[in-house]
Structures are given as structure tokens and as C-alpha cells.
Amino acid sequence: MIDYNMISSLPPSPKLKLDSETYSLISNIDSSLYRLDGMLSLLSNDKQLLSLMISIEAFQSLLIDHYLSGGRSSFSSLFEDVEKSNAVKCYSQSLALGLKLIKDVSKSSHIIKTIHKEFFREDDKLKNSAGEYRNDKFDSEGNVVSYPEKIDDLMEDLEKYLALDFSYPVIVNIALVHAQFETIHPFPFANGLVGRMLIPLHLYWKRILNHPVFLISNVLSNKKLEYFDRLEDIAKNNNWESWIKFFLRCTLDSANKTIDTVKRIKELETVEYKKILSGDFAAPALLKLFHFIFSKPIFTVPEITGALNFTKQTANIVAAKLIDLNIIEETTGQKRNRVFSHKKLIEVIDDLNC
Numbered sequence: 537m538i539d540y541n542m543i544s545s546l547p548p549s550p551k552l553k554l555d556s557e558t559y560s561l562i563s564n565i566d567s568s569l570y571r572l573d574g575m576l577s578l579l580s581n582d583k584q585l586l587s588l589m590i591s592i593e594a595f596q597s598l599l600i601d602h603y604l605s606g607g608r609s610s611f612s613s614l615f616e617d618v619e620k621s622n623a624v625k626c627y628s629q630s631l632a633l634g635l636k637l638i639k640d641v642s643k644s645s646h647i648i649k650t651i652h653k654e655f656f657r658e659d660d661k662l663k664n665s666a667g668e669y670r671n672d673k674f675d676s677e678g679n680v681v682s683y684p685e686k687i688d689d690l691m692e693d694l695e696k697y698l699a700l701d702f703s704y705p706v707i708v709n710i711a712l713v714h715a716q717f718e719t720i721h722p723f724p725f726a727n728g729l730v731g732r733m734l735i736p737l738h739l740y741w742k743r744i745l746n747h748p749v750f751l752i753s754n755v756l757s758n759k760k761l762e763y764f765d766r767l768e769d770i771a772k773n774n775n776w777e778s779w780i781k782f783f784l785r786c787t788l789d790s791a792n793k794t795i796d797t798v799k800r801i802k803e804l805e806t807v808e809y810k811k812i813l814s815g816d817f818a819a820p821a822l823l824k825l826f827h828f829i830f831s832k833p834i835f836t837v838p839e840i841t842g843a844l845n846f847t848k849q850t851a852n853i854v855a856a857k858l859i860d861l862n863i864i865e866e867t868t869g870q871k872r873n874r875v876f877s878h879k880k881l882i883e884v885i886d887d888l889n890c
Contacts, residue, residue, distance in 0.1 A: 538855045543719055545693040546712055547703040554708070558777070559839060561784040565707050568791035569744050575798055576747045584831035585801060587628075589749040590883055593736070593795070594627035595620075596753040600760075601728050611885040612877065615834035618879075631733060632655040635885050648695070649851045652723055662725065670724040692722045698867050710738045711783035712776070718767055730758070741746070748790045751797060752790040754888050759786065793888065805830060815861060821846065822854045829864065831876035 579585055595614055614620045630651045637647040653667025669687045693714050694718075703709065718731045736748035756763050759782075766782045769775040812818050812826060824844055829835065837851045846854070856877055858864045867875045 540746070541688055542771060543716075544693050544774075546697040546716055546737050548712070548774070552704065552708075552776055553862050554704070554777075554780075558662050558781055558784065558836070559706075561709055561788060562705050565788050565791060565879070567786060568795065572791055572798075573745050575795060576749055579798070579802070580746070582850075584827055585748055585798070585812075586749060587831045589800070590628055590631065590795070591797065593749070593753055594624040595750070596757065596888070597729055597732050598623050598627065598752055599733075600757045601726065610882070612834055612882050616780070616875075617696060617830060620651050626658065628818055631638070631792060632736070634733065634737045635740060635748060638737055641678070642746060643869065644656050648691070648717075648722075648730065648734075653724060655726065655729065666749075668724075669722045676887070687720065687722050690716075694720065699838060706738075706742045706744060706786060707784065708780055710735060710787075711780045714783065715767055715770055715776075715779055719771055749794065749798075750790060751794045751888065752786070755790045757794065797884070797888060801830070801881065804880055808861075811861055811863070815879045817865065821850055822857055825851075825854045825858065826863070829858075829860075829878045830877075830881065833881045834867075837874065867878065 548794055576586070591614070592611070595611060597622075602746045614624060617794055633654050634647060634651045649667045649669075653663075656662040656666035659666070694713065697703075697716075699708050704712070707857060714731055714735060718727060718732065723730065735752050736745065736750040739745040742746045762782060763786075766775075766779040809826065812822060813878065821844075825840060825846075827855060828840065829845060832839070837848060837855065840846055840851045841848055844851075855864065855866075859866060859876075863880075864876045864878050867877050878886070
């Protein structure tokens with residue numbers, strides 16, 4: 537249970553003592569993020585790949601907080617379930633809105649509340665309470681206590697610190713802001729979702745990444761117990777230094793994992809693209825479908841006729857050609873209501889969960 541009276545404002549007091557190990561981690565992170573940003577900059581025109589990477593992070597973040605029902609962690613389930621697909625779409629819309637609003641970070645209270653509200657905008661059960669701070673909490677004995685004013689004060693202090701962002705290296709400030717937000721836990725639901733989304737938004741705002749593509753959720757999920765222990769250690773013992781080292785290690789792992797994932801997807805795309813060009817049917821419609829499946833690796837004929845403005849005949853012809861080239865496969869074995877899958881791409885993505 538949270539005792540809000542024990543939460544202090546940022547920056548931490550006494551001042552953090554960053555040792556040589558911490559600065560070494562910061563240096564390695566800077567290098568990895570520089571590589572990642574360079575890679576993403578080269579892919580600025582590859583909207584499908586950038587969209588896919590954001591969907592991967594959305595999917596993994598939603599899995600952590602159990603916003604995806606059904607229990608399946610395979611990325612393919614996202615395209616087979618309307619509810620899951622809509623949840624990822626809401627995440628992407630919230631992130632896109634955050635990118636617009638963060639240009640004026642002095643209004644960060646508006647940003648945080650709006651991101652939360654946007655995600656649940658189409659949820660009939662939660663939309664009325666979305667974007668509003670919680671009204672009550674429990675004390676250490678399980679008694680209900682009301683702290684609405686305290687939450688407002690703590691969030692106002694956090695927002696001021698976020699806007700100034702001057703005390704420490706950027707990645708350390710991200711660690712401080714993330715931990716403070718998660719400790720305050722200002723919303724009645726989906727605090728983890730918003731807290732993780734603030735990480736790529738912060739990297740984008742500080743121009744460390746030109747695209748908010750950063751796979752942090754899977755790394756934090758795999759270290760969930762230590763993650764919670766480190767946050768609790770801050771609240772109980774003001775042990776910010778251990779938290780920062782933990783967060784920096786997770787950030788370094790995430791940066792390298794993001795780089796590796798982008799490379800593997802791009803290598804697969806290049807190999808298959810060359811296979812198409814070396815064949816006897818590199819028609820514009822075929823290439824159009826090929827690029828499309830990197831944002832939607834499981835699809836039906838009606839989906840591509842709608843998205844790509846194909847006739848049904850054209851859609852069937854180019855899908856059949858990709859099957860002949862062993863790029864996609866048909867998964868139902870039926871003549872009607874067929875479903876096509878880019879299995880190799882899904883395998884690359886699902887490797888992240890291993």
C-alpha cells in the first residue's frame with residue numbers, strides 16, 4: 537500500500553552519487569541509442585516497419601498489465617482477435633497524441649492525463665474515469681484513506697521536474713521520472729501502461745530518438761520481481777542509486793534488443809524483396825502487398841482489397857504469388873475465408889518473448 541506522505545519530490549535528496557559503474561552504463565546506453573537512432577533515421581520512409589515496431593511494444597506492454605484477454609502471448613494472436621487489435625490501435629493513437637503534445641512539455645500534466653484518457657476513449661466501462669487521478673488509496677493496514685490533494689501536489693511537482701529536466705544525464709532523469717510516476721500511481725488503472733509509454737516519449741522529446749521506437753516492456757516484464765523490489769526500496773530506504781543502475785541495465789538491454797529486432801526484420805525484408813525482384817512477376821501490386829504485410833503479417837483478402845484498393849481478383853493473384861515464393865502461407869486450408877500469414881516475420885517477433 538502507498539503512503540503518499542513518504543513520497544518526496546524530485547530531485548532526490550540528498551543528491552545522487554553516481555559511481556563509475558553508473559557512468560559506464562550511461563556511456564554504453566548513449567552509444568547504443570546513437571546506433572538505434574541512426575538505424576531508425578535510415579528507415580524514416582519505411583512507415584510499415586516503424587508502425588510494426590510500435591505495435592510490438594504496445595502488444596508487450598498490454599500483456600504485462602493484462603489488457604489482452606485470452607492468455608496467448610504469440611504476436612499472431614494480435615491479428616486474429618479484434619479486441620487485441622483494437623487495444624494496440626488505442627496504444628498507438630495515445631502515443632501519437634503524446635508526440636504532438638510533448639512539443640510543449642510545460643503542459644506535461646495535460647500530456648499525461650490526455651494519454652491516459654485517449655487510450656480508453658472507446659472503452660464504454662472506463663472512458664468516464666480515464667484521465668482522472670484516483671480519489672482514494674489504502675494505508676499500510678488496509679484502511680481506505682483519501683489523498684486526492686496529495687496526488688495532485690505530487691504530480692504537479694513531477695510535471696515541473698519533467699519540464700525542467702536539468703539535474704542529471706537524460707537517461708538518469710528518465711529513470712527518476714519513471715520511478716516517481718509509478719510510485720505515485722496517480723490513476724485508478726493503467727499506470728504501468730502510461731509509465732512505460734513515457735519512456736519512448738521522453739527519448740523522443742530530448743531528441744535522442746527521432747522515432748518513439750523502443751522495446752522496453754519485454755525487458756521489464758522478464759525482470760518484474762526485481763523491478764518491483766527496486767521501486768519499493770526507493771519508498772522504504774530512499775535507495776535511488778540501486779534503482780538507477782537497475783533501470784540503466786534494462787534500458788541498455790532494451791536498446792540492444794530493439795536494434796537486433798529492427799536488423800532481423802530488415803534483413804528478412806531485404807532477402808524477400810530480392811527474391812521478388814529476381815522472379816518473373818515483380819508487378820507493382822505484388823510489391824505493394826509485400827510492403828503491406830510488414831505492418832500486418834496476418835491478413836485476409838477482404839482486408840487487402842480495402843487497405844490497398846485491390847480488386848478481389850488482383851488480391852488473390854498477388855497473394856498466390858507470394859505463396860509460390862514461400863514468403864507467406866495460407867493457414868486455413870479452405871477455399872473461402874482464407875487467412876494468410878507471414879510466418880517468418882512472426883517468428884522473429886515471437887523470439888522477443890523467449
